[in-house]
Amino acid sequence: MQLPEHGANPKKLYERLGIDAPEKLFDFSENCNPAGPPKEVQTVWPSLLSRLKHYPDPAGEPFLSAAAKFHGVPVERVLAGNGAAELLSLIAERYRGKRALIVHPTFSEYEATLTAKGAEVVRIIASETDGFKLPTEQILEALHHVNVLYLCTPNNPTGVLPPRDELDLIIRTAGETGCEIVLDEAFIDFVDESASFISDIECYKHVIIVRSMTKMYAIPGIRLGYVVAHPIVIESLKAAAPHWNVNGFAAFIGKICLEQIDYRERAIRHATKAREEMSFFLKSNGCVVTDSTANFLSFKFGGQTKELYEHLLEKGMVLRHSENFIGMDGNWLRIGMKGEDELHLLKEELSNWFAVQNR
Numbered sequence: 001m002q003l004p005e006h007g008a009n010p011k012k013l014y015e016r017l018g019i020d021a022p023e024k025l026f027d028f029s030e031n032c033n034p035a036g037p038p039k040e041v042q043t044v045w046p047s048l049l050s051r052l053k054h055y056p057d058p059a060g061e062p063f064l065s066a067a068a069k070f071h072g073v074p075v076e077r078v079l080a081g082n083g084a085a086e087l088l089s090l091i092a093e094r095y096r097g098k099r100a101l102i103v104h105p106t107f108s109e110y111e112a113t114l115t116a117k118g119a120e121v122v123r124i125i126a127s128e129t130d131g132f133k134l135p136t137e138q139i140l141e142a143l144h145h146v147n148v149l150y151l152c153t154p155n156n157p158t159g160v161l162p163p164r165d166e167l168d169l170i171i172r173t174a175g176e177t178g179c180e181i182v183l184d185e186a187f188i189d190f191v192d193e194s195a196s197f198i199s200d201i202e203c204y205k206h207v208i209i210v211r212s213m214t215k216m217y218a219i220p221g222i223r224l225g226y227v228v229a230h231p232i233v234i235e236s237l238k239a240a241a242p243h244w245n246v247n248g249f250a251a252f253i254g255k256i257c258l259e260q261i262d263y264r265e266r267a268i269r270h271a272t273k274a275r276e277e278m279s280f281f282l283k284s285n286g287c288v289v290t291d292s293t294a295n296f297l298s299f300k301f302g303g304q305t306k307e308l309y310e311h312l313l314e315k316g317m318v319l320r321h322s323e324n325f326i327g328m329d330g331n332w333l334r335i336g337m338k339g340e341d342e343l344h345l346l347k348e349e350l351s352n353w354f355a356v357q358n359r
Helices: 010-017 039-053 063-071 083-093 109-116 136-145 164-177 198-203 231-240 248-258 261-284 305-314 340-357
Strands: 078-081 099-104 120-125 148-152 180-184 207-212 225-228 296-300 333-336
Touching (some): 063 078, 063 225, 063 248, 083 180, 083 207, 083 231, 164 180, 198 207, 261 296, 261 340, 305 340
Antiparallel strands (some): 296 333
16 A cells, blocks of 8 residues: 655545544654744734735745845845745756656655656665765766756755765766756755855856755745756746746745744754754664754664554654655655654653564
8 A cells, every 4th residue: 555655644644554543643754843933923924814815926025035135146046936846846847858867765756746747767776784875976977877966965864965075076077967956955954054055056057956945944834945046047947837836925924934043043953952862762772773964864673664663653653654765665764853742752652662672
């Protein structure tokens, strides 16, 4: 039975499995900031109701200019969109009938959007024995035979962030071979903005960077993301986008979110502390854990992943399965970092299960 291909679908998951969901669910399968939307967004929400009777700005203002200012780039280098999902679909159209290189395991939407547009997908599988690090030599060789390389930095579902010198080498080589690079930085917020490649975007015409507002700011319901790239690329993507593709609420909320410096710093601290503590806990109980830099991590426990996953479901605790992550093939589970109380409950349940298995 095929399970949902994305996290944050706990009820659908239980329905697919044909089991009753417990009254209280703890969803560790999604990776949004557990703090919830910034309080400034909640405060301004009632005043946004007056905008219901007005059409939104077709360019996504005031969010578009706020994003450009946030990164210190010209507004002509930014395109706002209805979430990263829409933007990835627009980008995939650019490679219709071409060859795209994807390094698995990674976010399934790259391959899904590319194949829907008739692109040929070339796969490279990162080795779990090497901690899912980028197989740089294989990538460098493959760049000569493809039109685009998709990379998720840090990667979903492993959380692994390639060293900057490796990323620089790949990007420079791609430029020499005429291959474009799509960098998905949906989770870079939880590392640090200095890790983003946007600061170097003006030096590389062949790099397209996708950003999401969903994860850091916990606003998945309004759908908001943006692309940073060369103005010519932005114009081509914009030409294919629907008119008014960013709703008025999202445009104003996005601007407010980008202004929240303290909020972001708190989120980074919490994600880092929670991830490190969870990694230590899992390793102490015999698990193999990915070297994540994001607000989630993946782990496996011997050959008992499925049993553990189902056990936790019975307790109302939903982790992200890896059945549709090529190269993980169901053998790993991903945990999104939540609040302290929720993570404490998960650790307690995991401790009980580990104790039984290790007898």
